[in-house]
Amino acid sequence: MTSPGSTEGFPLLSILIFAPVAVAAVAALVRSERWLRWWALVGTTAIALFSLQLWTGFSTGTADFQFVENAAWIPGLKINYSVGIDGISLLLVLLTTLISPLCVLCSWSYIKTRVKEFLLCLLIMETAMLGVFCALDSILFFVFWEAMLIPMALLIGVWGGPRKIYASLKFFIYTMAGSIFLLVALIALRLHTGTFHIPDLMGQHYDPVFQCWIFAAFFISFAIKVPMFPFHTWLPAAHVEAPTAGSVILASVLLKMGTYGFLRFCLPIVPYGTHVFAPYVLWLSVIGILYGGFAALAQSDLKKLVAYSSVGHMGFATLGIFALNTAGLEGATLVMINHGVTTGALFISVGIIYERLHTRELSAAAGLGKSMPIFIFFLGVFCLSSLAFPGTNSFIGEFLVLSGAFAVSLILVACAVPGVVASAAYNFRMLQRIAFGGTQNPDHHDLKDLNFREIATLVPLLVFVFWIGLHPQPFINVMHASVQHLVAQVGSGAISVPAPLP
């Protein structure tokens, strides 16, 4: 299943994964805050540019893992250091490297205390996130998966809002409790197959009951991370209290780790279990879409609004994944990327408002449009993108997901539609209030519009909104072979199932 791809002996992925730690190590020695910020920005930007090599060197014709590196890590426990990427993880790796410099930028003036520790946390997070998306050894995956808990909990707990400690502990306990079941499942698979190598775990035709148990263990940990309804309660708390950069990382990358886990572990390793549970997961996704949409509609706190919209968007991602067909999976992957771009941008926008008004109340932000026209332009585009307006990125993703889900069940799609409507409602409500909210906040007129740094933060995301929205083909091409392969893998589990669709 795996053949060494276009590696040529150059450890591209390892350099990429550990470059942020190297940047962090240097940053630890820098004393001036100004230089620290610049160094972190230069470092993360260089990493982002470096990661483009993956894009250019990636061959789209194959579903094999590429840029593969293998080395013995802990021979006593048969754990290897092995990394590699396929079309799906490539996109997520690039998303991560794109988001990281933006996180540095958007916290430029937002973070005033303990700047060095903040940037160190960000950089260590980047390593952990890249590691998760690149790991081909399940224990390596797990180590990276858990390693991001500490910096993320610190990001929320140290630099967060008023209830930061509660949010941070809740985040930590929730995710940790979920992931230990993942560990047990990985050990169980290892004892069954004798390997921790993820590609070798696939296509093993495990015993059906065993598959169901493994799926259940996987599902708990990934569903908490996504988060799927009813495991989502840590998310609004964490998002609301986290600093802007924390929210952006959380929304853009961390949540993707859950859906990525589904794609990398559940579908190919336990296809039978996936087929057994898929109907229920589909309905949970629909509930998530509806719940996220309507909960967002009721929020008066901007960050909470965006946080609940995340629950809805991620519901689309899981809906697409568990549709288990090409359109659904490609759509889900695109939704993951889109959500990273759009929601990240919305959180940055909320952060920009917060820096000026020191509140995130929608009512206080009403009427900003008068004094901040450039900002409103950006916010408008991102809101349209968030509600999946045609021509923006989310439209493509959600369209593909819904067409994939349509192939599974008409009722399912019909039930998800009110969620789409709700997302239009809450986005327009937010946009309308902020842009044209009237004169109820007369003290807005001396607010400064976006400065160059803030524009520079938002422009890359804007580019992707339209690029994916108008010309998604390159992105779909990259993942197409991997998705086809995945569909074939998961299809192998369907033979004995009498299609138990509700």
Add this chain to the structure above:
Amino acid sequence: MIFVAQFLPELVLLLGALVLFVIALGESQQKLARTVALIVAIATFGAAAASLHQQADLFSGAYRVDQFSQLLKLVLSFGFVCVVLLSGDLPDIRGEVKSEYYLFLALSVTGLVMLVSCVEIISIVVALELSSFPLYLLVPMRRERAGQRSQMEAAIKYIMFGVAANGIMFFGLSYLYGITGTTHLVELAARLAPAVHSPLAITGLGLAFCGLYYKLAIFPFHFWTPDVYQGASNETASLVASLPKVGAVAVLIRFVSLATPENAAVATMLTCLAVGSMFFGNLTALVQKDFKRMLGFSGIAHAGYAVMGFVALDQAGYTAALYYITGYLLMILACFVVISRVSRDGANVAIEELAGLHRRSPLLAATLLVGVFALAGVPPFVGFMGKFSLLSAAYARGHLALVIIAVVNSAIAVYYYLQVVRQAVFGETNASAVATPISLAWPTRILCVILIFGIVALGVVPGTVIDTISHSLAFVTTGPATALLGR
């Protein structure tokens, strides 16, 4: 003098103890005693490193120097160095006995260092007692002051439970002797093998383990733990919490390997103890206010995790247990460094007193963070890898229920560890008096860095360590006991 080369760590320790004894005879010379103790500790570490690859049977075969024992001596002497560095100038030990403190410290470590080499029941007993009695004396050496007399209660508890547990252990050993007619472990294993499933042998083994359960603080032999941790001075508690557990695991490996590889009764017994320890330790730790007491209960839980390795009854399990307890040594010492430096005048530290530690001393906060997260089992620290290898070993032998219980327990434990982190990193001090910066002497800084480095390194690149431990445990599978069972 080949004998000297093989016996070097013990000789250095004994000589050091003698010197300390002479120093303790005169007026209290704490500085001198401390310097000597540090030199002895470092020399022991060097000697243990130098004699790492020695092989010998000494004293008519009662004392075996092999890779296993030498590796543990290295670990123990490393812990000894750490404990001496950690002790500082013993703020809470009565002034007139400060130099004696180092004497008993050295003697206790001597006992442990000898314990790991003993392969004969009588010498095991002697070494065990040699390591225990100095500890019984160290606990009540804490200063008395208003509202602080708990050290006496702790000491009495420690002695009573210790003596009782040892009594039970001797009783069990007498059974084993009765069955086999020998006190030599290798021979004993061979003679016990045909009868190892008999109720008498299982009773004997089960009772013999008790003395070690007591050292490890396994439920239901744990009752002394929280009180001793709380009652003893911070430095003494750091010793009680760390080194004896390593020694106990070493001897437990020797004893449990008598029942290797298949013994459902022993496995069930160990499973029950592990489950009891994990639940009792973790659930009780949830409500603790005193940091040391919390660590005491968490120590019970960690002992439960370590016993999981023994449940497997095979080399992988013992390797995991030994690796885990080595990691635990580092993690718990990291926590105790912080306790003894944060503590004002040697008093106990409530978890709340850690508030704002990141402002008072970033290095201590970092040490605490690493130590506590490692205890919680978060990668990339050694606590995770240790727990992972324990879970793998137990699961490999089909103990799925135990694995799930352990996993649930690690989830419970996260909560109280996070409470510590919450205070130390997120918390803000409101009283300005508490917010004074803590200045650290160079030895403490070095110790902190070594511990952080060790916890990370053992977690990230444990390959060599695990291999070495695994090789050193070759006697478990190649021993006559297993040979007779046709494995």
